[in-house]
Amino acid sequence: MSVGADDLHEVTSPTLYPGRSIPVEPWRPIGIDDLEPAAWQALRDTDNVAVVAGPGAGKTEFLAQRAAYLLQTGLCPVPQRILAISFKRDAAANLGRRVAARVPEHADRFVSMTFDAFTKGLVDRFAPALPSSWRMDDGYEINFVPRFQIDSVLIDLLSTAPHHMRRDLASITANRFVTDVVGGWNLPVVLTERDLADSIAYAAMAWWRQRYLRPGKASLDFVMLNRLAELLVRSAPKLRRALRITYPFVFVDEFQDTTSAQFSFLESVFSHGPAVTAVGDDKQRIMGWAGALPRAIQHFTAAFDATPYPLTWNFRSSHSLVQLQHVIASRLDANSVPAVSKVAEGEAESAELWMFSSLDREAAFIAAWMAEDMARSGRAPKDYALIVRQKVSDFESRFRVRLAAHDIRVRNDDAQVGEMRLQDLLKNGTAQLLIGLLLLANQRRGLATVWRAVSMSMERMHGAIGDEAAQRRVGETLSELIALLRNWLEINPPVATSAADTVKHLLSLLDAEVLRRYVKSSSPSEDLDVTITAFRERLGAVMGLATD
Structure with missing residues (x-):
C-alpha cells in the first residue's frame, strides 16, 4: 500500500458551498433558553478561543451550541466538518449525541472521538507515508509495559549511556518516563547521531529501538502512536493540508488534562490553520499522574494566540x-x-465544609452524621454517596468499619472485580443485560423499563432492529427465556447454588456464541471473557448476602 495525492483527493479538494441556511445574527441556541454573555462572545469568535469554566458551567452544552452555530450558519460549509477531541470515550459519545440531537441534519459533519482514536486512525490509514526509517514492516500490536519493565530499561541505560548523560538519566522516574520522556520527544524525520546528543533523546530512542525499530511486529502504546501520528503529519504536507481543509474547526474538551505529546500533536497539525476551541477548567487538573501539562490552558492561549473567555454561570x-x-x-x-x-x-438545602485533623476522626464523624440524618429524614443508605478524590482503598476500610457500627453497609464502586473496576462493570452493556435478565426472572411484574432495555439489547444481538417480524420473534424468545430462567432459579436458590453455575446456565439460555459475536462486532475493544469473569465474581460476592 502506498499513499499519494490520489488518497487525499477527496479531502484536499472539497467542493465548498458558501450559502448559509440561517443568517448569523438571528441564530438562536437550540434546546436551551440562552447563553451567558461571555459564551455568546466565544461562540461567535471564529478564531482560536480558550473557554475556561468550572464544574456545572455547561462546557459540553457550549460546544454543542457552537457546533450548531457553525454548521447551521454555513461558517463551516458543506462538505467540511468539525472535529471534536475528548479524552474519554463516554465524553466523546456524549458530545456526539448532543450535537446530533441539536442539529440532526448536520450530525454526519460532526466527528467526535478521543485523542487516542484520532491518532491511531491516522497511523492505521497512512502508516506507509511515514519516513522510510520509521516505517513498520510487520504491523503493530498495542501493549502497555508494566513499571518494573520500565525500571529495567532505565537501569540498562545507566550502564550503557555515555558518562556525561548518566546523571540526567538517573533523575528519570519510571512512572513519568513514557508520558514525559517518550511523549515529550518529537521523532526526527531522518535520524542522525546529532539527534541523540541529549539525555532525553537518548533515553527515548532506546525505548523506540527496543519496542519499535526491531524485527517482527512492533509493540506500541498510545503515547507512541501519538508520536508516530505527529511525525506522519509533520513529514507529509499533503496529509496536514487535507486535515486542515477537512476540519476548519477543531474542539478539544477537558483541555486541562492535555499531555505534552497531545499538545505537540495539536501544534503540528492545527496551529496557524483551523480555528481551535479549547474548553477546560484550569482548577481541575486530575490527570497530572498521567502526564497532564501544568497550566495547559495558558500554554494553549499563548501558543495558539487564543482569546480567553471565562464562563461564570453554573447550571448544576x-x-x-x-x-x-x-x-x-x-x-x-x-x-x-x-x-x-x-x-x-x-x-x-445546605452545603457545609468540614475539616478534620485525622482520617479516623473524619470517618467517625461522617458515619455518625449519616446515621443521624437517616433517622431524621427517612432516607435510605442508597440515597448517600461518599466521593473520594483518589485512593478510595485508603478510605474504604475506615468508613466501612465506622458505618457498620451504625448498621450501614457501603459499596466501593472503585473496587477491583476480576480485571475490571466495579463501576466499569456496572456500566458494561453485557453486565446490564445479564442483570436485567435476572431481575425479570425474579420479579414477575413492575419492571417495564428493565424489559424494554433487555428487549432492545436482544434485538441488537439478533440484528432485529427495524424488522418488525424479527422483533416479534425476539420478544417471544425473551419471554420463553425468562420463564425458563425463573423456573431454574426457583429450584436453585442462591443459598445452595454457586455464582458460576448461575452464570453458566444464564449464558446457555442466552446463547453465548451469539452474544460473543455481537460483542465482538459492536465493542471490538471489549474482552467478553473478562466481563463474564468479573460478573461471576461480583455475583458470587453478593449472593451470600441475598435470599433471592
Whole structure:
C-alpha cells in the first residue's frame, strides 16, 4: 500500500458551498433558553478561543451550541466538518449525541472521538507515508509495559549511556518516563547521531529501538502512536493540508488534562490553520499522574494566540454550593471570579465544609452524621454517596468499619472485580443485560423499563432492529427465556447454588456464541471473557448476602 495525492483527493479538494441556511445574527441556541454573555462572545469568535469554566458551567452544552452555530450558519460549509477531541470515550459519545440531537441534519459533519482514536486512525490509514526509517514492516500490536519493565530499561541505560548523560538519566522516574520522556520527544524525520546528543533523546530512542525499530511486529502504546501520528503529519504536507481543509474547526474538551505529546500533536497539525476551541477548567487538573501539562490552558492561549473567555454561570450547583466552591477556588487562586448559580431554588438545602485533623476522626464523624440524618429524614443508605478524590482503598476500610457500627453497609464502586473496576462493570452493556435478565426472572411484574432495555439489547444481538417480524420473534424468545430462567432459579436458590453455575446456565439460555459475536462486532475493544469473569465474581460476592 502506498499513499499519494490520489488518497487525499477527496479531502484536499472539497467542493465548498458558501450559502448559509440561517443568517448569523438571528441564530438562536437550540434546546436551551440562552447563553451567558461571555459564551455568546466565544461562540461567535471564529478564531482560536480558550473557554475556561468550572464544574456545572455547561462546557459540553457550549460546544454543542457552537457546533450548531457553525454548521447551521454555513461558517463551516458543506462538505467540511468539525472535529471534536475528548479524552474519554463516554465524553466523546456524549458530545456526539448532543450535537446530533441539536442539529440532526448536520450530525454526519460532526466527528467526535478521543485523542487516542484520532491518532491511531491516522497511523492505521497512512502508516506507509511515514519516513522510510520509521516505517513498520510487520504491523503493530498495542501493549502497555508494566513499571518494573520500565525500571529495567532505565537501569540498562545507566550502564550503557555515555558518562556525561548518566546523571540526567538517573533523575528519570519510571512512572513519568513514557508520558514525559517518550511523549515529550518529537521523532526526527531522518535520524542522525546529532539527534541523540541529549539525555532525553537518548533515553527515548532506546525505548523506540527496543519496542519499535526491531524485527517482527512492533509493540506500541498510545503515547507512541501519538508520536508516530505527529511525525506522519509533520513529514507529509499533503496529509496536514487535507486535515486542515477537512476540519476548519477543531474542539478539544477537558483541555486541562492535555499531555505534552497531545499538545505537540495539536501544534503540528492545527496551529496557524483551523480555528481551535479549547474548553477546560484550569482548577481541575486530575490527570497530572498521567502526564497532564501544568497550566495547559495558558500554554494553549499563548501558543495558539487564543482569546480567553471565562464562563461564570453554573447550571448544576445551587447558590449554597456555588458559595462553597468559591471558598475553595479562592484558596487556589485569589483572583477567582465567583460563579453565578442558575439552578432554580428548590427545597431547603445546605452545603457545609468540614475539616478534620485525622482520617479516623473524619470517618467517625461522617458515619455518625449519616446515621443521624437517616433517622431524621427517612432516607435510605442508597440515597448517600461518599466521593473520594483518589485512593478510595485508603478510605474504604475506615468508613466501612465506622458505618457498620451504625448498621450501614457501603459499596466501593472503585473496587477491583476480576480485571475490571466495579463501576466499569456496572456500566458494561453485557453486565446490564445479564442483570436485567435476572431481575425479570425474579420479579414477575413492575419492571417495564428493565424489559424494554433487555428487549432492545436482544434485538441488537439478533440484528432485529427495524424488522418488525424479527422483533416479534425476539420478544417471544425473551419471554420463553425468562420463564425458563425463573423456573431454574426457583429450584436453585442462591443459598445452595454457586455464582458460576448461575452464570453458566444464564449464558446457555442466552446463547453465548451469539452474544460473543455481537460483542465482538459492536465493542471490538471489549474482552467478553473478562466481563463474564468479573460478573461471576461480583455475583458470587453478593449472593451470600441475598435470599433471592
